[in-house]
Amino acid sequence: MIVRSVVKGVGHYLPERVVPNAEFEATLDTSDDWITSRSGIERRHFAAEGETTSDMATKAATAALENAGLAVDDIDAIIVATSTPDLTFPSVATMVQGKLGMTRGFAFDVQAVCAGFVFALANANALILSGQAKRVLVIGAETFSRIMDWTDRSTCVLFGDGAGALVLEAQTGTGAVSDRGILSADLNSDGRYREMLYVDGGVSTTGQSGKVRMQGNALFRQAVEKLAQTAEAALDKIGLTGADVDWIVPHQANLRIITATAARVDVPMDRVVVTLQDHGNTSAASIPLALSVGxxxxxxxxGDLLVTEAIGGGLAWGAVVLRW
Structure with a gap:
């Protein structure tokens, strides 16, 4: 018998304001058709004035705890994946810890941009397997609307705000791929591709947060190749292939990337959870949002076998295979 990190509950939160593609037509040379045809995105949610990443993360965490039938005192650790923290420090995770009323355990953030939730999930699994924690609250939360250049139609129409969360719990497994829980993970990064996706500001450079900059065409090519490779690598570690997968739950960045990646892994689109039409690209929040909505x-x-995979600035990319 071995320890497995099993999903005990899941939840999400979306801001009240919904922004359809048509809203951009008044200020940009763009249209609903242009945005939809190139990205698959139809609408997204933007945080209200004064609504922060930790606010949304806390609401998603509360929903996940309720879904799991657990109280905050049952949690040993909180990991938040985000690139848009409330403050430079302290971490969003400790803010969520405080807002939940959790006075035990530990909390920290993970920053791998759009791949952040996959990295956070792998880290949470490692904490559970090493005995450091029995239950970990893993959250992805972003307010990307705060770092948009509203004159750049190639980026500002793509992103949205939101949060998703799940509770991982240590349970006993047999060691077989039929076990529930995380079965494998594959993490990668390559700093040579930094210019493809970055924010042009920061604490030790400009002293300001900056705006998102992206080389869309170059990033598209890297994304399809690397997402397929990491999904296949994670499956190969446990002797499985795309034919064994019930659902791919991808980072929700672009429908063309999702479609091309699924084809490379040989998984039909009717076995892919797609939510970006309603949420846009919510970066580290997109996978837990899709898990909760799915x-x-x-x-x-x-009992379903899932593959989650994502790529983000860095470049950083990875995949986790888990049985729900």
Whole structure:
């Protein structure tokens, strides 16, 4: 018998304000058709004035705890994946810890941009397997609307705000791929590709947060190749292939990337959870959002084999295979 990190509960939060593509037509040389045809995005949510990343993360965490049937005192650790923290420090995770009323355990942030939740999930799994924690609250939360250049139609129409969370719990497994829980992970990064996706500001450079800059065409090519490779690598570690997968739950960046990656892994699109039409690219929040929505829709069911994969600035990319 071995220890497995099993998903005990999942939840999400989206800001109240919904922004359809048509809203950009008044200020940009763009249209609903242009945005939809190139990205698959139809609308997104923007945080209200004064609504922060930690606010949204806390609401998603509360929903996940309720779904899991657990109280905050049952949690040993909180990991938040985000690139848009409330403050330079302290971490969003400690803010969530405080807002939840959790006075034990530990909390920290992970920053791998859009791949952040995959990296956070792998770290949470390692904490559980090493005995450092029994239950970990893993959250992805972003307010990307605060770092948009509203004159750049190639980026500002793509991103949205939101948060998703899940609770991982140590449970006993047999060691077989039929076990529930995280079965494998594959993490990668390559700093040579920094210029493809970055924010042009920071504490030790400009002293300001800066705006998102992206080389869309170059990033598209890297994304399809690297996402397929990491998904296949994670599956190969446990002797499985795309044919064994019930659902791919990808980072929700661009429908063309999602479609091309699924084809490379040989998984049909009717076995891919897609939510970006309603949320846009919510960076580190996109996978937990999709997991929560996928379960609520009745798509993801207990016992299903899932592959989550994502790529973000760095470049950083990775995949996690888990049985729900």
């Amino acid at each position: 379960q609520a829709r009745g798509q993801i069911k207990q």
